[in-house]
Amino acid sequence: MGQGGEPRRVRAHDGELGAAVARAQEGDEAAFAVAYRLVQPALLGYLRGLVGDDAEDVASDAWLEIARDLGRFKGDGAGFRGWTATIARHRALDHLRRQKVRPRSSVLEQDVLELPGPHSTHDQALESISTEAALELVGGLPRDQAEAVLLRVVVGLDAPSAARVLGKRPGAVRTAAYRGLKRLAKQLGVQGVTDDGPRTLGESK
Numbered sequence: 001m002g003q004g005g006e007p008r009r010v011r012a013h014d015g016e017l018g019a020a021v022a023r024a025q026e027g028d029e030a031a032f033a034v035a036y037r038l039v040q041p042a043l044l045g046y047l048r049g050l051v052g053d054d055a056e057d058v059a060s061d062a063w064l065e066i067a068r069d070l071g072r073f074k075g076d077g078a079g080f081r082g083w084t085a086t087i088a089r090h091r092a093l094d095h096l097r098r099q100k101v102r103p104r105s106s107v108l109e110q111d112v113l114e115l116p117g118p119h120s121t122h123d124q125a126l127e128s129i130s131t132e133a134a135l136e137l138v139g140g141l142p143r144d145q146a147e148a149v150l151l152r153v154v155v156g157l158d159a160p161s162a163a164r165v166l167g168k169r170p171g172a173v174r175t176a177a178y179r180g181l182k183r184l185a186k187q188l189g190v191q192g193v194t195d196d197g198p199r200t201l202g203e204s205k
Helices: 006-012 014-025 029-072 077-098 107-113 120-128 131-138 143-154 159-166 170-188
Strands: none
Touching: 014 029, 014 077, 029 077, 029 131, 029 143, 077 159, 131 143, 131 170, 143 159, 143 170, 159 170
């Protein structure tokens, strides 16, 4: 069992990120560079999952908008990650529309997404999957599942923050991430992400 923990590592910098954003909002360009450095790798990973090789271009567009609207942002480091992911997602969807590439949608699964899903064990599994594994495998998932996994694993958002980015309820995002993770686990041959429900409630919150 690998340590993984990439979302935790992302979240570990939230205090530093929040402070940098606050200074950047007062016009400190060096602080903006710090915020960029802390957010960009995860944001790029998320965009790679959405638009593939065009991720760098879409990220550049997103950062122009982030810089322009920075004064309007209110919140802490975790909030900033969610806000930047929302902007990046809008830019990615614009890009896909311009290319006339339809994002894969799974309308048929919408009703299934309303079902509550067990989430303690899958939250722990989300902590252990690596960004590389997620990006490699996520292309084969339905779009809603892929985005939920990317936001939870790569960007390190919690379910409510990911739900705000996607415009869905947290329960729907948890279920989509759970279904996506189960499918990834099957591809990876991983045991332990099951339908049996939580095995331990210790880490659920």
